[in-house]
Amino acid sequence: MMNNNGSKKVVLRFPQEVADRPIVCELALRFGLRFNILRASISPHREGIMVMELIGSRDRQEEGLEFLREKGVFVEPLSQDIRMVEERCYHCGTCVGLCPTGALSMERPSFLVRYDPAKCIACELCVLACPTHAMEALL
Ligand code: SF4
Numbered sequence: 001m002m003n004n005n006g007s008k009k010v011v012l013r014f015p016q017e018v019a020d021r022p023i024v025c026e027l028a029l030r031f032g033l034r035f036n037i038l039r040a041s042i043s044p045h046r047e048g049i050m051v052m053e054l055i056g057s058r059d060r061q062e063e064g065l066e067f068l069r070e071k072g073v074f075v076e077p078l079s080q081d082i083r084m085v086e087e088r089c090y091h092c093g094t095c096v097g098l099c100p101t102g103a104l105s106m107e108r109p110s111f112l113v114r115y116d117p118a119k120c121i122a123c124e125l126c127v128l129a130c131p132t133h134a135m136e137a138l139l
């Protein structure tokens with residue numbers, strides 16, 4: 001049988017009702033996967049967000065991710081990078097309240113929105129929310 005090993009980075013979003021359950025451990029116990037948690041945080045809406053590198057055979061990775069989806073976890077591939085296109089940003093602040101890590105913040109007293117890529121976990125909440133598409137995910 002082909003041993004198609006590799007690693008894959010994913011963003012996992014745990015809605016509040018599943019955030020307290022230790023389902024991530026099941027990836028190792030049930031599917032023999034190894035994983036590195038690269039970043040984790042809790043959004044203002046109490047949703048858990050985790051960026052994880054999964055290591056194991058492709059088949060096992062897919063089975064493990066399907067298991068998480070069945071448990072109510074949202075699984076998305078990790079974007080390589082998130083960038084702000086500053087000319088498109090009109091500093092409305094919509095993204096600031098959504099960003100779970102503080103990567104987007106409103107500077108005082110100027111009220112200009114600033115983006116700090118070092119704090120970004122690439123969850124893409126801002127990409128979905130920005131009315132002018134000023135936040136972009138680069139794959
Ligand atoms: S939602 Fe878009 S336009 Fe509004 S502050 Fe954020 S990046 Fe700028």
Ligand code: SF4
Pocket residue numbers: 082098099100101102103104119120121122123124125126127135
């Ligand atoms: S993708 Fe956007 S909302 Fe998510 S952490 Fe990065 S800057 Fe914040």
